[in-house]
Amino acid sequence: MERDAVIVAGFGFRAAANIDSLQAALRMAAGSQRITALAAPTDKAQAASLAALGAHLNLPVHAVSARSIEQAQTLTNSSRIKTLRGTGSVAEAAALAVAGPNARLLAPRQISPDRLATCAVAIGEQK
Structure with a gap:
């Protein structure tokens, strides 16, 4: 890991997603990386499942x-999400x-x- 690095797990999820859904996606994405924060769009950041995951991992949810x-350049380009959220x-x-x-x-x-x-x-670098 780079010195003073932040490693953020970002989430997108449906209303039906529970903590198991989020944990599975996190395990697949993070591998052995030591995550320092969780992130989600404002309308999802207060979801009970994400709050539970943050509490379970003792990580802040942003x-x-x-x-x-909308401003982010992403590797994935989902046309459905592009229409709904303005990003891939x-x-x-x-x-x-x-x-x-x-x-x-x-x-x-x-x-x-x-x-x-x-x-x-x-x-990214520590702010």
């Missing part, structure tokens, strides 16, 4: 504005937004086996 989501991947955009201006994705977003949640991991 809300990301719609404007920040909510998970990738949220991770990049919280990881900072020089952040980079470690890999494209991963989808939970139940297809209810996505997670992507970005690395």
Whole structure:
């Protein structure tokens, strides 16, 4: 890991997603990376499942504005999400937004086996 790095797990998920959905997507996306924060769009950041995951992992959950989501350059390009959210991947955009201006994705977003949640991991410099 880079010195003074932040490693952010960004999430996109459906209302039916539970903590198991989020944890599965996180395991797939993060591998052995030590995550330092979680991120999701403002309308999802207060969801009970994400709050439970943050509490379980003892990590802060950051809300990301719609404007920040729309500005992100993502590796994934879902046309459905582009229409709904103005970006190719909510998970990738949220991770990049919280990881900072020089952040980079470690890999494209991963989808939970139940297809209810996505997670992507970005690395950036400590703010």
